[in-house]
Amino acid sequence: MLAFLFCLFSGWRRLRGFEIKTSSSGQCNQAGPQSSTSCYKDRTSTTQSVYTVTGCNQPSSASFSGRTVYVSTPNKPLTLCEVEIFADQARCNTGYYSISRSTCQPCNKCYNNTCDPTTGVCTGDCKTGFYGTKCQQNCSDGCLNNRCSKSDGRCNDCKPDTVGQYCNRTCGAECQPRSDQTTTTCDRNGRCTNCMVGRHGDKCDMSCNTGCDGRCDRNDGKCTSCIKGKTGDRCDINCNDNCTSCNQGSADSCTECKDGRWGSSCNKLCNTNCKPVVGTTVGKCDQMTRTCINGCLPGKIGLNCTSDCEAGRYGENCTSKCGNCVDETPCDIITGSCGLVGCVDGFQGPTCKDVQTPQEPDDYTTIIAAVVSAVVAIIIASVVIFLVLKCRRRQKSRESDQVLANDIPMKAKTDASRPSEKQLKVEEKPIESGNTYVNPLGSSNKEEVGERSTQVYVNVDEPSEPSTRVKLTNLLPYIKSRKKEKTFKTEYQTLPSGLCSAYDYCMNAVNKPKNRYKNICAFDHSRVKLDIENDDPNSDYINACYITVSY
Incomplete structure (x- = not known):
């Protein structure tokens, strides 16, 4: 203007x-x-x-x-x-250049803000981070310190882990990542500083041999070390069959032997008395000294397990003392057994260390065993007969439409089928209170007995008859006595059966439907009581009883 x-x-x-x-x-x-x-x-x-x-x-x-x-x-x-x-071409102040007749543009990306006022071309370098004739283009983000060439934008240097002329590419995945800020993963041309484990080559694009234990030489691929069982520069040769590992230079220069072997090439056998390795049948010994590593088998001692236990000792490490063998005969060094010589009087057991308890003569023991067996056989036979008779009685009861057990009243009734000797025995004793069997056949009230053959029991305070339990030590005399008196049958028939205690809760009209069987009830004194629900006093009933177990 x-x-x-x-x-x-x-x-x-x-x-x-x-x-x-x-x-x-x-x-x-x-x-x-x-x-x-x-x-x-x-x-x-x-x-x-x-x-x-x-x-x-x-x-x-x-x-x-x-x-x-x-x-x-x-x-x-x-x-x-x-x-x-x-109006005319604008004349711009220093630091600006004309872009139209009336507008000036700042050249603030030029170094010192100096540029041609007409064209805007920077007269010197660009400010940091820019390039081009007018310094209006940004350098690549990968340029170190944000510096690049003014003419083409090529980075003067790259930031770590970036490569290429414009530092816009990353190092290859085969390169070992840098460990800190002072190192680089690769140079500007993309060559890895170090290869990843298991890779080699100028670009780390080749794999090490599978026998290498990790790294190999970057230039020639030779393994730094081998995995167990391999040897050679590239770890592609097997160690000898007796080694688990060997030196990289020789297959026969073993550094570890298989179990049961020793020596520089593992060609010698360990002593068979070495304790076996867990899960194997062979022992392990030191590769150089042959010393058994896990100790010796029972009965052996010494570094190489070549010596027997001294007389009077046996077992692992020979730490156990022999027992009381006859004539102080040495025991077996492995098991401690006195063998055929046996134990001195008063001792017994495999090692003659257990004190012997006095015993009755062998023939007496045999007699007791025979008697016990006979009694058991009699009891089993009696139970079988009882079950057969009971089954027949039930069948007869059904045919005559006798009432079910649920309808049996609480007052006593008896089994009319009992033999007369039982009846006579019971008549001699009055009915007392307690929980015991009562046979009312001796009662003079025949109408009370009737024709029903159901066995009925009532509660009394004390047993009507003494206990018939017999101690084992008295069993044989007891059997002889009962045989002589011929009272076994009578005694057996005194055994109670049926419902022997009060069962009022079982017979409750509310609780009856809860019984699975009509003739099996829970006794009042031993029944299992449930928690009462909704204040219902009958909700605690279940057809189940506690039982007492004697040991």
Whole structure:
């Protein structure tokens, strides 16, 4: 923009020190100058009739451009004859360049903000992070310190783990990752600094042999060390059959032998008296000294397990002392057994260490065993007969429509089938209180007995007859006595059967449906009581009893 200001001769002095402001949006009113930008101030020392303004001289304005131009002077009033404004190529201040007739663009990406005012090409280098003729392109994020070539943007150097001219690629997956910030995974050309475990080659693109125990040489692929059982530069040769591992240079230079072997090449056998390794049948000994590692078998002692236990000792490490063998004969060094010589009097057992308890003669023991067997056989036969008779009695009862056990009243009734000797025996004793069997056949009230053959029991306070339990030590005399008296049958028939205690809760009308069988009840004194629910006193009933077990 070019401006010409003309004034009359008489107004020259008033125009002196004038100021030009521009605005792209301001209106031509009193508020306009306040929001406009100062472009030019007159600094001439002499007055002129014509002022030619070709550009701005104020730092606040980059270019002489705008929609509205304001002219003011510190001296009032302002006298102007003519103001002429011509649009032309903008002339930009230092640090700017022209992009149109009225617009200047800053060259703030050029080093020191210096550029050609017409083309905008930076006259020097670019600021850090930019490249190009006008330094308007960003360097790659992978450039170290954000520096790159001004001409083509190639990075001066790359950040760690990035490669390529523009540092926009990463190191290969075969490269060993860097361990800290001071190392790199690969160089700028992509060559790995170190290969991943199991890889080798210039680009770490080849695998080490499967026999290598991890790493191998990057250049030739030779294994650093071998896995167990392998040898050779590439660990592709087996150690000899007696080794579990060997030196990398020789298959016969063993560093560990298989169980049961020793020697530099593991070609010698350990002593057979070495204690076997768990899960095997062979012992393990030191590769150089042949010493048994896990100790000796029972009966053997010494580093190589070649010596027997001394007389009077046996077992593992020979720590056990022999028992009481006859004539102080040495026991077996393995088991401690006295063998055929046996134990001295008063001792017994495999090692003759158990004190012998006095015993009755063998023939007496045999007699007792025979008697016990006979009694057991008699009892079994009696039980079988009883069950058969009971089954027949039930069948007869059904045929005659006798009442079920649930309908049996609590007052006593008896088994009419009992033999007379039983009846006579019971008649001799009065009925007493307690929980015992009562046979009312001896009662004079025959109507009470009736024709029903059901066995009935009532509660009495004390047993009506003494206990018939017999101690084992008295069993044989007892059997002989009963045989002689011929009272076994009578005694057997005194055994109680049926319901022997009170069972009122079982017969309760509410509880009857809870019984699975009508003739099997839970006794009142030993029944299992459930927790009462909903205040119902009958809710605690279940057809189950506690029993007492004797040991």
